Amino acid sequence: MVIAVDGPAASGKGTIARALARHFGLPHMDTGMLYRAVALSMFRFGGDPGNEFEAVRACEGVAQVDPGDPELRSEAVSAIASRISAYPGVRSALLERQRGFAASSDGAVLDGRDIGTVIAPHASAKLFVTASPEVRAQRRVRELLERGMPGHYEDVLIDIRARDERDSHRQAAPLKQASDADLLDTSDMDIDEAIAAAIRLVEARLAHA
Ligand code: CDP
């Protein structure tokens, strides 16, 4: 059983995906962390995000990045991740790791941008989680402040809109709702309501499979 959870920044997809993994007893992969790890290694070692060759080379260092590194979540790294994730060479360098995880015998929950469309097109259930840019910017600011990092609402909103634009309009695996995905708009939901709605949608899909 594979559950695909896609959506834009701070829609709640990561929290929802972790909750689904717990509920159904499945392993979970946050695929955005792979792109963030590439971005962080470029940020640290001075790679040029405008250069696809350098970005592809940085994919080799993904396994060395500490997944607990707080810098992975910084806005600077988010912006680089969104730029380098548009390169087909970067996407293909990270593809097998994600497909392999999705194919694990226990089943899996993956969250990202292209899980339902590219990584696991035959997933048992697909959710496309969204919320208005303003709500998502508020969530991200709260999260940054909680982590002791700087977060200014106007700047974060600009960054979120820029990432939405880049992620949705790139040629390679753009962010879009798969035709067979259920839409979950969490703008007016708190996180517990969003998780409960996600579980209901997935259970309904599995019941009709
Ligand atoms: O948590 P948030 O939605 O802010 O970001 P993320 O999921 O960690 O992803 C960071 C960036 O990686 C996104 O802006 C995308 O450009 C890219 N990404 C992607 O292209 N494909 C994925 N499956 C996951 C992330």
Ligand code: CDP
């Ligand atoms: O993975 P993604 O960037 O889509 O979002 P997330 O990391 O799951 O959620 C971003 C923040 O928004 C977290 O602090 C969530 O608890 C919060 N959130 C919320 O307050 N209400 C929701 N309905 C969804 C997320």
